[in-house]
Each structure stands twice: as C-alpha cells, then as structure tokens.
Amino acid sequence: MKHVVLILFLLITLTGKAQTNPIHLIPQPVDVKPLTGKFLLTKTTVISYTQPQSRSVAEMLAEKLSTPTGYGFKARQGRVTSGKTAAPGSIELSLNTTPSAQLGNEGYTLEVSPRAVKLSANQPAGLYYGMQTLLQLFPKEMASKTLAQSTWSAPCVQITDYPRFGWRGVMLDVSRHFFPKEDVKRFIDEIAQLKYNTFHWHLTDDQGWRIEIKSLPKLTQVGAWRVPRVGKFGQLEAPRPGEAPTDGGFYTQDDIREIVRYAQERNVTIVPEIDVPGHSMAAIAAYPELSCTRDTSTKVNPGSNFAEWFGNGTFKMFIDNTLNPSDENVYVFLDKVFTEVAQLFPNSYIHAGGDECYKGYWEKDPGCQALMQKMNMKNVEELQGYFMKRVEQILKRKGKKLIGWDEILEGGIAPEATVMSWRGIKGGIEAAHLGHNVVMTPSQYVYIDLMQGDPTLDPPIYSTVRLKTSYNFEPVPEGIDPKFILGGQANLWTEAINTISHAEYMTYPRAWALADVYWSPKDSKNWAAFVPRMETQFGRADQAGINYARSAYDPMVTTVLKGDKLVATLDAEIPDLDIFYTIDDSVPGQYSPKYSTPIEIPEGPVTLRVITYRAGKPIGRMLTLKRDELKKRVK
Structure with missing residues (x-):
C-alpha cells in the first residue's frame, strides 16, 4: 500500500509539473491558457490548410518543421476534421469565414490539444504570426537549421493573440557599412519571427549610396564606393589624393525586388529611406552640382570626421553634405530617384530623412538667400520646410506618403507627413498635437546601436541603452490620443557595425524586449517575467546560430x-x-x-x-x- 501511495504521489507531482511548466513566448501573447497534456509531432502528422490563401504559410510551416526533424512534411489543402473534431496528429490552418473583429488583420487563435493543433485567423498574416508562436512551443531544437534530436512535443494551450500597434519596426543602416543581400534577408527573417512587420531600410547617407538608380548611374558607380579604412568611425583618415575607393557595394534593382518579395512572404513591409537634404555626401560625390558649394573634390566619406558637434544638438559641417534647396535641378534629380524607388517598393511610405541638415552653406549661398527673400522666409529652417514640402509633392505624384525624422517639424511640416520621433518623444508629441501620425523611436530607448553594457566591457559608444530601459519603453505619451501613434521601432545604425554577427549582437536581446513593447498589451509588461522568456530565447538563438548579447547579466x-x-x-x-x-x-x-x-x-x-x-x-x-x-x- 505504501508503494502505491508513493507511486500516486510521484504521478501527481510529475503531472502537476507538466501542467505548470511555463510557456515562454516572445512577444507575450494577449491571452494564454495552459492546458493539460502535450501534442506530439511525428512522421505521420498531417499539415493542412483550408483555403488557397493559406497555402504559403502552411508550406513554410511544413518546411520549418521538417528541417530539424527530418520528417519531410508536405502541406496539403483540405480539412482534416470530422465535424468539430480534428484528426489525430493533425495541424490545421484555416481562415475565418466570419472575420473576428478582435483579431483584426494580424491576430490569430491557436489551440494545441493532445490530438491536434488548430490555428485560425482572419488573414494569412495572422496565420503567419500564429505559426511563429507554434514554433516557439516546440523544444528549442526546432530552431535548428540542420537535423537535430529532440522529443518533438508542444504543451497543450489555448492562445488568443493580436498586436497592440500596427507599426512594429526595425531599421537597418546599410550605408555606413554595406550588408550583402543574403545578410539582409537573414535579418528580415529573424525580425519577422518576432512579429515585427516593418523593415526600415536606410539606403543612403554620407558613407554610401546603396540602391541602383538606372537614370542616374553615377550614384552607384561613384556613390557606392569609398576608400577602405579600419578603426573607430569618426576618427579615420580622410581619402588621400588618388586613393582608390574599393570598399562598398550596392543593391541592383533585381536584388531589391528579390528582397521585397522575400519580406512580403514574411508579412514584412520594407520602408526605404533616401536621406535628404542633409546626409547626402555620397550623392554629392557623384553629382557635386547638387550642392551649394559644387565642390568636385567631394568624396564618399570613409568614416573620417567632417563636423564639429557642440553638445547642445547644434553642429558645424566642414564639408558640404547638403542638397541645394534653391536649385530646380535638385528637384529634377529627386524626381528621378523617387520615380525608380517608388516602382521598386510597393508599400505606401518612402522615408525622406530630413535629419541633421546643416544649413551653414545655405546661409552663404546667393541662390538660397534669393529664394528666402522671394518666399518671405525669416530663417534657413524655413528653407528645409520648403524643401520637404516639395519632396512630399514629388512622392504624392508617385502615389507615396512622406515619412521623415522629427526635424521635418522645423520650418513648417509638410501637410500630410508622418513623423518618426527620434530626439526623445517631444517631436512625436508635437506632431500628434498637430494631427500628424507618429512612429515613436526615441534614441534613449530604442537606438540599439548604443552600448548595452559597461563601456569597459563593450566597445565604447557615446551613450547607453540598457535592455531593461528598452523593455520599459512606452510609445504612447500621457495626454496623447493613441490614434496618432502608429507604433514604434528599433534603430540599428552601423557606424561601428560591419558584420551581420555584430548586428545581431547589438539587436538581441533588445529587439526581443521591444517585440513585447510593440505587440503585447501594455498591462502585461513584467520585467521579472520577461527574464525567463529571454533566457528561453537564448537557447533558441543558439540552435539557430543567431548571435546575441548577455550584458544584462x-x-x-x-x-x-x-x-x-x-x-x-x-x-x-x-x-x-x-x-x-x-x-x-x-x-x-x-x-x-x-x-x-x-x-x-x-x-x-x-x-x-x-x-x-x-x-x-x-x-x-x-x-x-x-x-x-x-x-x-x-x-
């Protein structure tokens, strides 16, 4: 009798542990109800989809389940249910015949029972995000890109999930360091798994022009290349006379189309950025007549210092890196650029930069001064307002909307522009009060190129954003109507980052924390509860070969x-x-x-x-x- 009691006690204890085993997901779903038991994935598991629109997600799921298990799954169309009862061992993806208002376009419901898995949504995007959740329910070895060994089971659970914000983004700067096409696709795939839906692609800057514009070939023939340098960005030697520019690269238009398709398959919208009127040295190196100084000796910057910063946000440029707002040929140039950019990117937004535009050369330029007098402008800030309004009109003719950094508020914001608030949240608050849509991306919370650990342990950068700081970010300021806050994003500038491995180290785990911020309900935020979810993600990243930082320890x-x-x-x-x-x-x-x-x-x-x-x-x-x-x- 004692042995029977002991066995019963052990069974109850083990069962209890199974039932209370924590489910660690990133981002945290809206509602998670753990159930008793587990679903076992076997060679005989059937993966099915009920509508043709679900096929691509079902096939992607089959591939992701096959890679580590070696089971060779194939998705098939048709129901594997009998009435309301799913066939044993089945995984079924279905679109709701009557859409759920609660789920919207990106939400889903996921039910895992010992018998079957049922994933449903209003749209394929919801199925895609539900698939990412399902994959996280399986052991960490499911993230492996090669054959792995594990017991392929998922805990039984009921999940209802949908995002808090419609704009959940990550920006990658490929101007400061060029990242090959396959690295960009890898980065997009990684953020899509975290339910990010926007990839902000910073394609042009002083250090390189990375997108082919066929009507302006020198943009990539000249602007995509700089002299090679190794060392700390901002302290490198300027180009020497006669030195060959051999460092760089660019994306052909075929590359762009391939990457756009790749992103679309993962429900990621690409927002390209052509940074104007400042940050334009690469363009000016190719076409010096676009600047006020028309300096034909201008080169693509290799990371040398060409500005003095005064500590209060003001600065002085030693080299003219700004387009001339008084020259009509500049707008002809921009029309050509945006015509080809608009044709390559099907989304509604094009980011036109607008940040850190030095106006000292405008103040000395006769053409700029004549334009200011003609337009009754009181200061050069109004010149930038004039410029950005012209850009907005160009984009509207292409069927696109303007989004820019919060400096576009200075000198008068373009009428329909969306503001990306990076210098804190003040610009976002001002824009929202003016009735403009806002993407919140304040540097003190979401600039993931900044240090995440102690400067004696990580390469020193001018400032720090700790993991916990990112996790505590709240995108909607008090007193602001949430309808104007589209969402937010993490920004990865790459002055000090030149490999995809280093990019991942800076991105994770901070992008895991921000995935919660942008997707999960505000009241679900709990730092202590995030830590074990992050640690589970460490194991999955190890399996997937994704680099990450452990600075939080x-x-x-x-x-x-x-x-x-x-x-x-x-x-x-x-x-x-x-x-x-x-x-x-x-x-x-x-x-x-x-x-x-x-x-x-x-x-x-x-x-x-x-x-x-x-x-x-x-x-x-x-x-x-x-x-x-x-x-x-x-x-």
Whole structure:
C-alpha cells in the first residue's frame, strides 16, 4: 500500500509539473491558457490548410518543421476534421469565414490539444504570426537549421493573440557599412519571427549610396564606393589624393525586388529611406552640382570626421553634405530617384530623412538667400520646410506618403507627413498635437546601436541603452490620443557595425524586449517575467546560430561622493543575482565579500572588481575599475 501511495504521489507531482511548466513566448501573447497534456509531432502528422490563401504559410510551416526533424512534411489543402473534431496528429490552418473583429488583420487563435493543433485567423498574416508562436512551443531544437534530436512535443494551450500597434519596426543602416543581400534577408527573417512587420531600410547617407538608380548611374558607380579604412568611425583618415575607393557595394534593382518579395512572404513591409537634404555626401560625390558649394573634390566619406558637434544638438559641417534647396535641378534629380524607388517598393511610405541638415552653406549661398527673400522666409529652417514640402509633392505624384525624422517639424511640416520621433518623444508629441501620425523611436530607448553594457566591457559608444530601459519603453505619451501613434521601432545604425554577427549582437536581446513593447498589451509588461522568456530565447538563438548579447547579466557600478568619501553602488539588471566584489587586487568569486550595501572606496591605488553569480556559478562578466575610473562616474 505504501508503494502505491508513493507511486500516486510521484504521478501527481510529475503531472502537476507538466501542467505548470511555463510557456515562454516572445512577444507575450494577449491571452494564454495552459492546458493539460502535450501534442506530439511525428512522421505521420498531417499539415493542412483550408483555403488557397493559406497555402504559403502552411508550406513554410511544413518546411520549418521538417528541417530539424527530418520528417519531410508536405502541406496539403483540405480539412482534416470530422465535424468539430480534428484528426489525430493533425495541424490545421484555416481562415475565418466570419472575420473576428478582435483579431483584426494580424491576430490569430491557436489551440494545441493532445490530438491536434488548430490555428485560425482572419488573414494569412495572422496565420503567419500564429505559426511563429507554434514554433516557439516546440523544444528549442526546432530552431535548428540542420537535423537535430529532440522529443518533438508542444504543451497543450489555448492562445488568443493580436498586436497592440500596427507599426512594429526595425531599421537597418546599410550605408555606413554595406550588408550583402543574403545578410539582409537573414535579418528580415529573424525580425519577422518576432512579429515585427516593418523593415526600415536606410539606403543612403554620407558613407554610401546603396540602391541602383538606372537614370542616374553615377550614384552607384561613384556613390557606392569609398576608400577602405579600419578603426573607430569618426576618427579615420580622410581619402588621400588618388586613393582608390574599393570598399562598398550596392543593391541592383533585381536584388531589391528579390528582397521585397522575400519580406512580403514574411508579412514584412520594407520602408526605404533616401536621406535628404542633409546626409547626402555620397550623392554629392557623384553629382557635386547638387550642392551649394559644387565642390568636385567631394568624396564618399570613409568614416573620417567632417563636423564639429557642440553638445547642445547644434553642429558645424566642414564639408558640404547638403542638397541645394534653391536649385530646380535638385528637384529634377529627386524626381528621378523617387520615380525608380517608388516602382521598386510597393508599400505606401518612402522615408525622406530630413535629419541633421546643416544649413551653414545655405546661409552663404546667393541662390538660397534669393529664394528666402522671394518666399518671405525669416530663417534657413524655413528653407528645409520648403524643401520637404516639395519632396512630399514629388512622392504624392508617385502615389507615396512622406515619412521623415522629427526635424521635418522645423520650418513648417509638410501637410500630410508622418513623423518618426527620434530626439526623445517631444517631436512625436508635437506632431500628434498637430494631427500628424507618429512612429515613436526615441534614441534613449530604442537606438540599439548604443552600448548595452559597461563601456569597459563593450566597445565604447557615446551613450547607453540598457535592455531593461528598452523593455520599459512606452510609445504612447500621457495626454496623447493613441490614434496618432502608429507604433514604434528599433534603430540599428552601423557606424561601428560591419558584420551581420555584430548586428545581431547589438539587436538581441533588445529587439526581443521591444517585440513585447510593440505587440503585447501594455498591462502585461513584467520585467521579472520577461527574464525567463529571454533566457528561453537564448537557447533558441543558439540552435539557430543567431548571435546575441548577455550584458544584462553583467554587474553595474555607479558612484557618488558623500562629503570627501567615494561610494560605489553595485547592481544588475537581472533580478536575484548574487554580486561579489573585491578591492584587495584578488579575483572576486563566491567566497569574496557579497554585496549588500554601498561600498566606500578607500584612497590610494585601489581597483574594484565585481562579478555576478547565480546558483553558485558565475553568470556575468567581471568588471574591473580603478579608483580614477570610479571617480569619473560620480554623478
């Protein structure tokens, strides 16, 4: 009898664990109801779709399930149900005959039972996002791109899910460093798996023009290439006379079409950016007559310094990188560019930049001054307003809408423009008050090219955006009508990033956190609950060969002066980590002093060393800071 009781106890315990096993998904769905049991994927599992519009998603699911399992699934059309009962071992994708208002165009319902999986949505996009959720329910080995070994089961669950925002984006800058076509497709595929639906493609800047414009061949013959340099961007040597520009590349129009199709298959809209009137050095190197100075010695910038920044947001350019707003030939040029861009990208938006436009050369140019006098302009900011309004009219003639960085508010915003607010949320608030749509992308939350860890551990950049900071971002400011906030996006500028591996390191896990921000309900946000979901995603990324940062485990050190005493406070983003430290030149570990209260740093040649542990094992990188460095951190 005792043995029977013990067996029953073990069965109840194990069953309970199975029922309470956490379901870790990114982004967090709207509603998740765990059920008892699991669905087992086998060689005999049937994948079916009920309408022709669902075929592409079903075939993609079959391929993704086949790659790691080796089962060779094929999707087939037709129901595998008898009445309301699904056939054993089946996965069925269906579009709702009566659309659900709750689900909208991108929502879905997913029911996993021991017998079958049923995924339904109003539109194929919803099926696609439901497929991504289903794939995350299987073991991490399901993310492998080669044959893997696992028990291919998914926990039983009922999920109802739909996005909070319609614009969920990630920007990739390919001007500062060129990324080959296959890298761009890889990046799009990765963000699509996280239910991002917008890929903002920064195609032109001072460091390279990356899109073929057939009517203006020098844009890529000249503008796509610069002299090779290695080192810290902004401190590199300028081009030498006669030096060959061999570093760079561009996308042909066939490349663009291929990437657009690839994105469309993954429900990702590509928003191309042609950055004007500033950030145009690559275009001016090809066609110097477009600038006020008409300097024929202008070269594509290789990462050398050509500006002085004054710390208050103002700056001075040493080289003219700005189009001439008073020259009608500039608008003829832009009409040619946007004609071909509009034909390549089927979405409604074209991003026209508008940021960091230096107007010093405009102030000295007779043509600009004559235009200002003719138009009764009070300042050169109004020249940019005039320019952007002209751009908007060009785009409207192509059937496109203008979106630009928040500087387009200065000098008078174009009537129907959408604003991308990057200098904080102030520009977005102003635009919304004026009745303009806004994409919130403030640098202090979503610039994922900025440091995510301590500057002594990661390559130092001018500022930091911690993972937890990104997770805590709220796109809708208080007092703003949410109808004007289309959503938000993460921005990856690549001055210091020249490989897809490094791009991934900077993107993840911050893009995982922001996936929650843009998709999940506002009231579902819970940092402590996000951490285990992130850690599950680490395992999936390992299987998929995706690079990511573990900076959130690293210790954080801040200092203050209390009188003449230097005091250090230690912390970590991840909750419940143990922090150990030393100031005696020994290596810290679990037998060193454990941090509990702020530490007074003695005078003299002292070095503070700090490391984080979890469950008796080191988990973060060791931080080593001399006393002089600690003093510099005093706030």
